[in-house]
Amino acid sequence: MFKSIFITLVTLMFNLSLFGQATFTLESKTLGGNSTTTEEFNGFGCTGENTSPQLSWSNVPEGTKSFAITMYDPDAPTGSGWWHWVVFDIPSDVNELLKNAGNIEKRLMPKDAIQSITNYGVPGYGGPCPPENHGIHQYIITVHALKVDKLGLDENTNPAIVGYYLWNNTIAKASIITYYERKK
Numbered sequence: 001m002f003k004s005i006f007i008t009l010v011t012l013m014f015n016l017s018l019f020g021q022a023t024f025t026l027e028s029k030t031l032g033g034n035s036t037t038t039e040e041f042n043g044f045g046c047t048g049e050n051t052s053p054q055l056s057w058s059n060v061p062e063g064t065k066s067f068a069i070t071m072y073d074p075d076a077p078t079g080s081g082w083w084h085w086v087v088f089d090i091p092s093d094v095n096e097l098l099k100n101a102g103n104i105e106k107r108l109m110p111k112d113a114i115q116s117i118t119n120y121g122v123p124g125y126g127g128p129c130p131p132e133n134h135g136i137h138q139y140i141i142t143v144h145a146l147k148v149d150k151l152g153l154d155e156n157t158n159p160a161i162v163g164y165y166l167w168n169n170t171i172a173k174a175s176i177i178t179y180y181e182r183k184k
Helices: 002-019 159-169
Strands: 025-027 055-058 066-073 082-091 137-146 170-180
Touching: 025 137, 025 170, 055 137, 066 159, 082 137, 082 159, 137 159, 159 170
Parallel strands: none
Antiparallel strands: 025 055, 066 082, 066 137, 137 170
């Protein structure tokens, strides 16, 4: 009897280690499945509050030396999408960004983190602002676990260059997708 209980426990522990592994996860306490005027950009015809969402991540992969956050709209009518937020050099001991940390003036971003320019042409968070009657756009917010402490870039680096460096240094990534639409 003891032998069968022992074998059952060992088998259960083995299966949990194979199938019950915790994965790198991104969550938000302030963002739901659809963005609101709280997140919406204020400019380009939009009148939102331009408040970046609170974000937190867990189950960080081994070897992570820093993080980056990106927010991308693949549905923008540009032929190449639209980068709404690009943050990198977030220290590895950080696992959360506060609500409105994307506002450069508030200084809520962790020390040494860099918010570079977006497709709006300025650094910091630039919320959703799809063209009126263009349909529902998806906004992909991603945390990248990086194998380097610093990317060696600055706040004037364009999103495509940052993306290239992220592609070369990402160990793992986790995303949240939210949607937004503007009707006339």
